[in-house]
Amino acid sequence: xxxxxxxxxxxxxxxxxxxxxxxxxxxxxxxxxxxxxxxxxxxxxxxxxxxxxxxxxxxxxxxxxxxxxxxxxxxxxxxxxxxxxxxxxxxxxxxxxxxxxxxxxxxxxxxxxxxxxxxxxxxxxxxxxxxxxxxxxxxxxxxxxxxxxxxxxxxxxxxxxxxxxxxxxxxxxxxxxxxxxxxxxxxxxxxxxxxxxxxxxxxxxxxxxxxxxxxxxxxxxxxxxxxxxxxxxxxxxxxxxxxxxxxxxxxxxxxxxxxxxxxxxxxxxxxxxxxxxxxxxxxxxxxxxxxxxxxxxxxxxx
Numbered sequence: 001x002x003x004x005x006x007x008x009x010x011x012x013x014x015x016x017x018x019x020x021x022x023x024x025x026x027x028x029x030x031x032x033x034x035x036x037x038x039x040x041x042x043x044x045x046x047x048x049x050x051x052x053x054x055x056x057x058x059x060x061x062x063x064x065x066x067x068x069x070x071x072x073x074x075x076x077x078x079x080x081x082x083x084x085x086x087x088x089x090x091x092x093x094x095x096x097x098x099x100x101x102x103x104x105x106x107x108x109x110x111x112x113x114x115x116x117x118x119x120x121x122x123x124x125x126x127x128x129x130x131x132x133x134x135x136x137x138x139x140x141x142x143x144x145x146x147x148x149x150x151x152x153x154x155x156x157x158x159x160x161x162x163x164x165x166x167x168x169x170x171x172x173x174x175x176x177x178x179x180x181x182x183x184x185x186x187x188x189x190x191x192x193x194x195x196x197x198x199x200x201x202x203x204x205x206x207x208x209x210x211x212x213x214x215x216x217x218x219x220x221x222x223x224x225x226x227x228x229x230x231x232x233x234x235x236x237x238x239x240x241x242x243x244x245x246x247x248x249x250x251x252x253x254x255x256x257x258x259x260x261x262x263x264x265x266x267x268x269x270x271x272x273x274x275x276x277x278x279x280x281x282x283x284x285x286x287x288x289x290x291x292x293x294x295x296x297x298x299x300x301x302x
């Protein structure tokens with residue numbers, strides 16, 4: 001089953017194909033509008049150059065037949081031809097374009113998992129390792145925390161691993177320059193998951209939280225030696241029954257954290273690094289950053 005058929009077979013993802021059908025149907029009309037806009041732009045650009053001014057941006061070409069965003073288009077053109085070759089695993093760094101809306105950022109967990117399973121089915125080599133990078137910190141549209149959560153949820157699939165980059169991004173650059181640490185963290189995951197080496201390859205990962213004596217006790221995996229990288233732990237927030245989050249203090253207690261705030265007497269929710277560009281610094285003894293999380297994940301009936 002190819003990726004397009006996988007999307008068509010999933011009622012929760014078929015909308016992707018349906019939306020694309022509408023784009024293709026509307027393309028002739030949108031292309032005509034584009035041609036008129038380009039003609040007007042060429043005139044404005046010529047006038048701007050004659051006046052020594054910077055020309056306006058050229059109108060973007062509307063999506064349509066042959067566009068790179070065609071569902072399964074990149075797969076068919078770039079990945080499908082190499083399926084006959086032996087594969088040891090895959091590395092993946094993507095997701096920015098899927099955070100255009102809250103629902104799309106949430107649906108990514110299902111879309112991404114479907115893609116991974118489809119790749120594995122196509123190669124027929126079992127659950128080969130699939131390692132990916134969580135979106136780095138970046139000042140954007142407010143939806144990246146949900147997209148990161150979708151990436152974390154994908155770890156439910158066997159032989160998957162995630163390199164966290166929440167501490168090495170650049171607030172003003174969607175393409176951060178520090179690729180070395182990203183590569184090193186992916187390499188750790190590959191050594192552990194693909195090659196079975198006994199080493200720490202992940203920062204602290206949220207497991208559960210419970211209210212305890214006016215605080216939230218938060219349990220983690222990969223938790224040995226938890227600390228703030230450069231001092232007191234930052235990046236935690238808690239909320240009471242009203243759902244209003246406030247900054248909170250976090251103290252290490254073994255493999256758990258006690259998170260509290262004097263303004264929330266009975267906390268019921270906790271989250272960490274829950275912003276596009278959060279100020280968070282929790283690491284473990286290996287110096288690997290904690291995975292951003294929220295303690296209550298909406299399911300939207302999925």
